Ligand SMILES: Cc1cc2nc3c(=O)[nH]c(=O)nc-3n(C[C@H](O)[C@H](O)[C@H](O)COP(=O)(O)OP(=O)(O)OC[C@H]3O[C@@H](n4cnc5c(N)ncnc54)[C@H](O)[C@@H]3O)c2cc1C
C-alpha cells in the first residue's frame with residue numbers, strides 16, 4: 001500500500017478523530033491509523049466529556065453518541081484521613097438538553113466517533129502502529145507502519161498519538177517529558193446497578209454526579225482522586241505528579257486500594273464489582289511544556305502537545321478543539337497547495353488565540369505552586385477539616401474561643417504573614 | 432513488598448483483556464546498570480508490577496503492561512528500551 005492521502009492522522013483518540021472528521025466532511029482524502037484493535041482500546045479517561053467542544057465538530061452528537069450520564073452535580077472534596085469538607089454545585093439547568101457535560105466510556109465513544117469518520121469518507125486502519133514519520137529534505141511526507149509494505153504518504157501528517165508521542169519525540173519536537181510534566185493516574189471501573197448509583201448519589205433517574213477530591217485521596221501528593229457515575233458503573237481513580245509518585249515506595253495500585261477503603265469512599269462503592277483496571281499518564285506540564293506545534297508537513301494535537309488543563313480536569317475538549325484547528329489548517333493548506341511550516345503555523349495561531357492557550361497560560365504556575373508548597377496538602381487541608389469540626393461540635397466552648405483555636409491551628413509554626421503569603425500564592429495560581 | 436499486594440495486582444490485571452504478543456515490547460538495555468541502581472524505581476512505580484528482581488536481574492513480565500510510559504520516564508538511568516507493542520497487540524480496554 002503506497003497510496004497517497006491528503007492527510008494521515010496517527011491515533012484514533014478524540015483529537016485525531018476530531019481532525020479526521022472535519023477533514024473528511026470537507027472532502028479531503030484521509031487515513032486514520034490506530035494501533036489498538038479498535039479505537040478506544042488504548043484510551044483512558046475518567047471521564048467527563050464536554051458538550052460544547054464536541055458539538056462544534058458534530059452538532060447534536062448527544063442524540064446518537066454512546067453517553068453514560070449527563071452531569072448535574074460536580075463536587076470538590078477536601079479529604080483528610082477521617083473527615084472531609086465538601087463543596088459542590090448542583091444545577092437542574094444541567095438536567096435539560098443540551099446538557100453541560102457527560103460521563104462517557106472512551107472504549108465505546110471513540111469507536112462510535114471513528115464510525116462517524118468512516119461514514120464521512122475517512123479510511124480507518126486499526127491494529128497498525130506507526131513506527132516512524134517518513135522525512136524527506138526536512139519535510140514529513142508520510143509514515144512507516146509495522147505492516148508489511150506499510151508505508152503511507154500524505155501532504156500532511158497529524159500526530160494525535162497521545163501523551164507518550166514517540167513520533168513527536170523522534171522528530172525532535174519535544175524531548176522526554178520531565179517527571180513533573182506528567183501525572184500517573186490509575187483507575188478502576190466498578191459495576192453497580194443504576195438504582196444503587198442513584199440512591200447513593202441522590203440522583204434523579206439517568207442523571208450523574210462527579211466528585212473531585214484533594215488531599216488524602218492522593219496521600220497528600222499533588223494530584224486528584226475522583227469518583228464519577230456512569231449508567232451502571234462507577235469510575236474511581238487517583239493520579240499524582242510522577243515526580244512525587246516516584247519518591248514514594250507505595251505503588252500506584254496500593255494508593256488506589258487505600259482510596260477505595262477510605263471511610264468517606266467505601267460506602268459509595270460498597271458491593272460494586274471491579275470490571276477493568278487502567279493506568280495512563282496525563283500531561284500536566286501546561287503552558288511552558290507545549291512544544292512547537294508544526295513543522296514542514298506535520299502538526300501535533302491533543303495530549304501529544306501537552307494540551308491539558310489539569311486544574312480543571314479538561315483534556316478531551318482541548319484535544320478535540322486542537323484537532324479541529326489542525327484540520328481547518330490542513331484544509332486551508334490544501335487550497336493553497338502549500339504544506340510548509342509557515343502555512344501550517346496558522347494552526348499555532350488558532351490554538352494561541354483560543355481558550356486552549358489562554359487557559360493554559362492562566363494556570364501556568366498552578367501545578368508548580370502546589371508542588372513547591374507541600375503545606376497546602378499537609379497543613380492547610382487538614383486545618384480546614386479541623387475548623388469545620390470545631391465549629392460544628394457543640395461542646396459548650398464559645399464560638400469566639402473556637403475561632404481563636406482555629407486561627408492558631410492554621411498558623412501553627414507559621415507567622416501570620418507567612419500564612420497570608422501562602423494563601424495569596426495559591427489564589428494567584430488557581431483563581 | 433507483601434504477597435498481599437502481589438495477589439491484589441494480579442487480581443486487577445486478571446480483569447483486563449490483552450492480546451499477548453510472543454515477543455516483548457520492553458527490554459532492559461544493560462542489566463549491569465540495574466545491578467548498580469540504588470533506587471530501582473521501576474519496581475514500585477509500575478502500576479502493573481511488570482518489573483521484578485529475579486536471580487539478581489531485572490525481569491520483565493511484559494504481558495501485563497498497561498502501556499502507560501511511567502517506567503520509561505522515571506528510570507533514573509534511562510535503562511528501559513520502551514517501544515509500543517505491535518499493532519493489534521497489548522492491552523485492549525473495553526470500557527473507560
Ligand atoms: C485517568 C484519566 C482521567 C481523565 N479524565 C478526563 C476527564 O474527565 N475529562 C477530560 O476532558 N479529560 C480527561 N482526561 C484527559 C483526556 O483523556 C485526554 O486529554 C484525551 O484523551 C487526549 O486525547 P488524544 O486524542 O490527544 O490522545 P489519546 O486519547 O491518548 O489517543 C491517542 C491515540 O493514539 C494511538 N497511538 C499512539 N501511538 C500510536 C502509533 N505510533 N501508531 C498508531 N496509533 C498510535 C493510541 O492507541 C490512541 O488511540 C483524563 C485522562 C486520564 C488518563
Ligand code: SF4
Pocket residue numbers: 459464465466468469470471472473474489505506507508509510511
Ligand atoms: S530503575 Fe531503571 S536502572 Fe534501576 S533497576 Fe529499574 S530499570 Fe534498572
Ligand code: SF4
Pocket residue numbers: 279457476477478479480481482495496497498499500501502503
Ligand atoms: S509502561 Fe507502565 S505498565 Fe508498562 S511496564 Fe512501564 S510502568 Fe509498567
